Amino acid sequence: xxxxxxxxxxxxxxxxxxxxxxxxxxxxxxxxxxxxxxxxxxxxxxxxxxxxxxxxxxxxxxxxxxxxxxxxxxxxxxxxxxxxxxxxxxxxxxxxxxxxxxxxxxxxxxxxxxxxxxxxxxxxxxxxxxxxxxxxxxxxxxxxxxxxxxxxxxxxxxxxxxxxxxxxxxxxxxxxxxxxxxxxxxxxxxxxxxxxxxxxxxxxxxxxxxxxxxxxxxxxxxxxxxxxxxxxxxxxxxxxxxxxxxxxxxxxxxxxxxxxxxxxxxxxxxxxxxxxxxxxxxxxxxxxxxxxxxxxxxxxxxxxxxxxxxxxxxxxxxxxxxxxxxxxxxxxxxxxxxxxxxxxxxxxxxxxxxxxxxxxxxxxxxxxxxxxxxxxxxxxxxxxxxxxxxxxxxxxxxxxxxxxxxxxxxxxxxxxxxxxxxxxxxxxxxxxxxxxxxxxxxxxxxxxxxxxxxxxxxxxxxxxxxxxxxxxxxxxxxxxxxxxxxxxxxxxxxxxxxxxxxxxxxxxxxxxxxxxxxxxxxxxxxxxxxxxxxxxxxxxxxxxxxxxxxxxxxxxxxxxxxxxxxxxxxxxxxxxxxxxxxxxxxxx
Numbered sequence: 001x002x003x004x005x006x007x008x009x010x011x012x013x014x015x016x017x018x019x020x021x022x023x024x025x026x027x028x029x030x031x032x033x034x035x036x037x038x039x040x041x042x043x044x045x046x047x048x049x050x051x052x053x054x055x056x057x058x059x060x061x062x063x064x065x066x067x068x069x070x071x072x073x074x075x076x077x078x079x080x081x082x083x084x085x086x087x088x089x090x091x092x093x094x095x096x097x098x099x100x101x102x103x104x105x106x107x108x109x110x111x112x113x114x115x116x117x118x119x120x121x122x123x124x125x126x127x128x129x130x131x132x133x134x135x136x137x138x139x140x141x142x143x144x145x146x147x148x149x150x151x152x153x154x155x156x157x158x159x160x161x162x163x164x165x166x167x168x169x170x171x172x173x174x175x176x177x178x179x180x181x182x183x184x185x186x187x188x189x190x191x192x193x194x195x196x197x198x199x200x201x202x203x204x205x206x207x208x209x210x211x212x213x214x215x216x217x218x219x220x221x222x223x224x225x226x227x228x229x230x231x232x233x234x235x236x237x238x239x240x241x242x243x244x245x246x247x248x249x250x251x252x253x254x255x256x257x258x259x260x261x262x263x264x265x266x267x268x269x270x271x272x273x274x275x276x277x278x279x280x281x282x283x284x285x286x287x288x289x290x291x292x293x294x295x296x297x298x299x300x301x302x303x304x305x306x307x308x309x310x311x312x313x314x315x316x317x318x319x320x321x322x323x324x325x326x327x328x329x330x331x332x333x334x335x336x337x338x339x340x341x342x343x344x345x346x347x348x349x350x351x352x353x354x355x356x357x358x359x360x361x362x363x364x365x366x367x368x369x370x371x372x373x374x375x376x377x378x379x380x381x382x383x384x385x386x387x388x389x390x391x392x393x394x395x396x397x398x399x400x401x402x403x404x405x406x407x408x409x410x411x412x413x414x415x416x417x418x419x420x421x422x423x424x425x426x427x428x429x430x431x432x433x434x435x436x437x438x439x440x441x442x443x444x445x446x447x448x449x450x451x452x453x454x455x456x457x458x459x460x461x462x463x464x465x466x467x468x469x470x471x472x473x474x475x476x477x478x479x480x481x482x483x484x485x486x487x488x489x490x491x492x493x494x495x496x497x498x499x500x501x502x503x504x505x506x507x508x509x510x511x512x513x514x515x516x517x518x519x520x521x522x523x524x525x526x527x528x529x530x531x532x533x534x535x536x537x538x539x540x541x542x543x544x545x546x547x548x549x550x551x552x553x554x555x556x557x558x559x560x561x562x563x564x565x566x567x568x569x570x571x572x573x574x575x576x577x578x579x580x581x582x583x584x585x586x587x588x
Contacts, residue, residue: 025156050403
């Protein structure tokens with residue numbers, strides 16, 4: 001029997017993208033709900049679970065880097081987008097299959113690394129799916145298709161989370177549920193991707209330009225162009241610049257959408273089936289209110305609606321925190337030695353999670369539209385993708401710091417701080433005004449001041465690393481949270497240096513070259529926590545002796561070196577960002 005090409009009809013296209021996005025949600029639900037639940041039952045601490053969930057989102061923060069690669073290295077025989085989707089889905093299945101033989105929680109670190117690789121393929125698939133959607137969806141079906149795609153992601157999260165927990169609650173060994181997750185992905189590969197035929201595309205370059213070296217150079221040029229355009233767009237207007245901070249900050253309280261929710265469910269004695277039902281109800285509510293939130297924002301104003309939704313997200317969190325405090329449920333407890341759980345506490349937990357899902361859905365359906373309002377239409381794909389990537393950075397570091405804070409300060413205080421941090425972004429929403437109709441330039445006179453201000457700020461934090469590293473023990477329980485903050489700054493500083501090289505490379509050649517050298521070293525700083533276990537794997541003692549001393553010197557030297565480069569960049573005139581320094585990009 002020949003399977004239909006779903007891209008050939010309107011209904012088929014909607015079905016295809018619904019199912020393709022479901023394959024993106026399945027791993028997220030599997031790790032965020034099912035894996036986190038099982039690890040907590042095995043007494044893995046909230047800090048380790050938070051680090052696992054946080055690392056899982058990191059590849060999505062850099063998915064913009066895959067765009068030029070997917071555009072340039074494509075197969076006409078397999079399909080320029082279909083080939084990548086097919087490849088990444090197979091690799092996603094293979095990486096998950098390799099974890100079946102791992103022993104948890106003993107091999108949690110290796111498990112985390114494999115999942116990181118797995119989700120890198122997932123992020124690459126997302127880029128290919130979005131590119132396929134741009135090339136195949138008709139203009140009059142894009143709105144419905146986008147809503148359908150996000151609904152598919154929620155269903156995928158429900159399958160990967162609730163589906164697996166339903167299996168374990170019915171006696172299936174957790175390790176074998178990995179096959180269920182793999183099977184769900186491969187079913188889409190078999191019945192959707194394989195029969196798929198992309199629409200005809202323009203002819204590719206001549207054979208003389210299809211050599212590997214030529215394609216690598218082409219990808220490099222596209223990446224440089226991407227970085228330069230995105231950098232100018234981010235700093236060019238007040239709205240776009242504030243959108244950058246809005247994307248990097250948590251959009252409201254986030255704890256009831258991350259590992260903290262799962263940790264509490266296990267500690268409160270909820271069975272796998274109960275957690276599965278809660279996850280399923282939450283997904284359906286979020287999907288429904290996502291659509292409602294967008295519709296209400298169209299009617300009552302984007303920024304006013306978004307401000308309201310984010311403010312409301314903290315209410316169920318504060319409610320649950322007060323109930324936890326009332327019943328003395330402060331710090332994590334062992335799943336094997338828990339005190340009696342009051343029924344009122346379980347009821348409060350269910351109410352808080354479901355109400356949170358409602359407000360989170362309202363926010364999620366409006367936030368993306370708010371970013372579209374401040375995006376330069378000439379480079380919409382570039383700038384909007386970067387905003388979406390930065391939002392995943394916020395999810396990653398939020399999951400990480402919350403896991404650490406739960407163990408150090410307990411649930412109520414962590415939740416209170418989460419609410420306080422979540423409302424900081426409200427200060428930027430009024431400033432994210434849409435450019436007036438008819439405005440031609442998206443770069444104003446203050447762009448150079450913004451660039452210098454960002455360079456100054458990043459340099460100061462990089463310089464602060466050295467005294468922190470020397471006296472880090474005095475931070476006590478705040479030390480892991482400070483480490484998470486510095487990691488975020490190092491990643492942002494590295495991206496800033498790389499973007500600077502693409503933007504002002506001609507006027508400060510030696511300085512930007514230094515930045516290009518320092519940027520990868522700043523990214524290496526993220527791996528500082530893994531130096532010791534990696535060294536043990538190779539039989540090297542990285543905690544003592546000469547090798548440990550060398551590593552410590554390197555870790556202390558890299559951020560101050562970056563601080564010097566950033567400070568010198570802050571002193572540059574940045575004429576390349578002046579309104580008339582370069583022509584506005586033309587939309588494709």
